[in-house]
Amino acid sequence: MKLNARNLVLILLGNFLLAVAVGYFILPNNILSGGVAGIAVALHSFVQIPTDWIVNGLVIGLFFVGWIFLGKDFAIKTVLSSFVYPIFLTLISQFNIPLTIDPLLASFYGGIIGGVGIGLVIRTGASTGGMDVPPLIAHKYTNISIAKLILITDFFTVLLGLLAYDLEAVLIGIISVFTTSFAIDKVLLMGGQESKSVQIISEQYSIISARIHEKLERGTTITDAVGGYTNNAKKIILVVVSQNQYPQLIDLINEIDSKAFIITTDTTDVHGEGFSYGYRV
Template sequence: MLNNKRESFWQDVVTKLTIAMIYAVLYSMALNFFWQPGHIYSGGLTGIAQTLSTLAERADNINIPISVIYYLLNVPMFILAWFKINRKFVVFTIIAVTFASFAIQIMPNMTLIEDPIICAVFGGLINGYSMGLALKHGISTGGMDALIITLRQATGISVGAISMAFNGVIVLTAGFLFGWPYAFYSLVSIFVSGKTTDLVYVKHQKVQVMIITQRPDVVIPALQKKLKRGITAIPQAYGAYDFNTQSVLITVITVYEMEILAAIMKKVDPKAFVSVSQDIKILGTFEELDIV
C-alpha cells in the first residue's frame, strides 16, 4: 500500500511537471509569435509586464525583458497562494512561472502574420488552452491565478469571467497609453482566451444528476466514497410501466466529476437510469473539493 501511494505520488509529480513545460512552451508561443508582433496586450500580469516594458523603453530607452518583469510581478502572488491556498500549490506555481519566464526569454520573436485580429484570436486560443490545460491538472500558471482562484472559491464565478474582468481593466489602461485600436484587439484576445479556458477547465461547471436505481444501498456508499457529495434519496418510487419499486437519487456534481460518476455507476449498477441536467444554478452551499 505504501509503495502504491509513493508510486502514485511520483506519477502525479511527473505529470504536473510535464504539463507545466507544455504550458510554458504554448504560453511563450502566444506571446512571442502573436501578441508581441501584433502589438496585443494580453492582460493579467503579462499585460502589466508588457505595459511596463513598453513604458521603460519609451521613457528612457531601457530594454527590460518582459520575462524578468513577469517573474518579479509574480512574487506577491506566490505569497498570496502560500497563505490562501497551500504549499504544494505554491511549489508548482513557482515551477510553472519559472518554466514560462525561461520559455519567454529563449523563444524567438517571430512575426508569423501582422494582422492584429488574427494575432489576437490565435494568441488568445493558444493562451486559453494552455491555461485551461494547466488548471485542469491542478497547476497554477502564475499571474493572477492565485487571486482568481481565491475569488472563484468565494463567489463561484467562472475562472474565465473573473479573468476577463481583471484583464479588461488592464487592457483599457494599455489602450489609454498606447492607442485604442490595439486595446480593442486585446479585448478580443482576452475574450477568446477566457472562453477557451472555460472549455478546457470545467471544474466550476455544475450539473444535476438524477439516478433511478433498485440498488440504493450499494450506489449511495459508492458515490459518497469517491465524490463526497450530498445525495437526496427518494425511496419507494415506482415506474409507471411495470410498477417496480425503485429509488430516486439526486445530487449535484461538477462536469469534471462526471467521468468518476459514470465509472462508479457502470461498476455498481449498470442497469440504473441516469439523467443529467446541465446549466444549473446553485443558491445554497456547494463545496469546492479541489484546489483549482
C-alpha cells in the same frame, strides 16, 4: 499535489504553449491581452524595460504574493510553472521567429493557444502563476468561480491599456481575453460528460421514479418538501441524465403527468457510476 509524470508533462507543455502565445503573438504585436503579458505591454509605454523582463518579474513576484496569501501548498503546486514559464519565454525571445500577422489574428490565436496552455496546467491542480494569483486569492475569500475571476481580472488588465493606447488597441485585446477564456473552459471540460440535473415535482412521483429506473436505467433520489404557498407536503425527484436522454425523460414525465413541475440545470461534473469524471473551475 502529487506531481506524477502525467502532471509534470502537462505543466511543462501548458507553460510552453503559453510562452509561445505570448512570445510569438502577444508581445511582438503589442496586444493588450490579459495576464502579465497584457500588463507588460501597457507598462512598456511608461517604463523603457523589455516586455519579457517585465513579464518575468511579475511572474516571480506574484508567485511570492501567492505563497504569502495562499500558503505552502500553493507554492509547491505553482513553483514549477513560476520558474519554467520565464525560462521558456526567454528562450522563445532569443530564438524568435518573425511572424507578419494581422493584429486581430494575433489576438485571436494568441488567446486560443495561451488558453489551451493555461487550461492544461489548471487540469493538474496547479497554476501558471502570474495574474492567476489575484483571482485565486479572491476565490479563497469570496468563493466566486475562478474562471469568472480570471475573466474579470483579464478584462480590467486590458482596460489598463487605455492609459497608453487607443480604443482600437483595447478592443483588439478584448478578443484575446475572450478567446483565452473560451479555450480554458474547453480544455477543463475535455473528457467530461455534459449532463442534466433534473428536479421533478409531481403527485405521481412514485410512478415517474419507477419508470425512470426502468426506461432510462438511471437512479433517482426522492426528498420531502413543503409548498411555500400552500404548506402542502410534496415529494421531489432528483435525477441526473445524459444530454441525449433528456428528451426521453421529458416525454416520459409528460406521459404520466403533463402538469409536473420540472427544474433543469446543466452540469458537467458528475461523479459516480454511469458518468465520466469532469473538471470544473
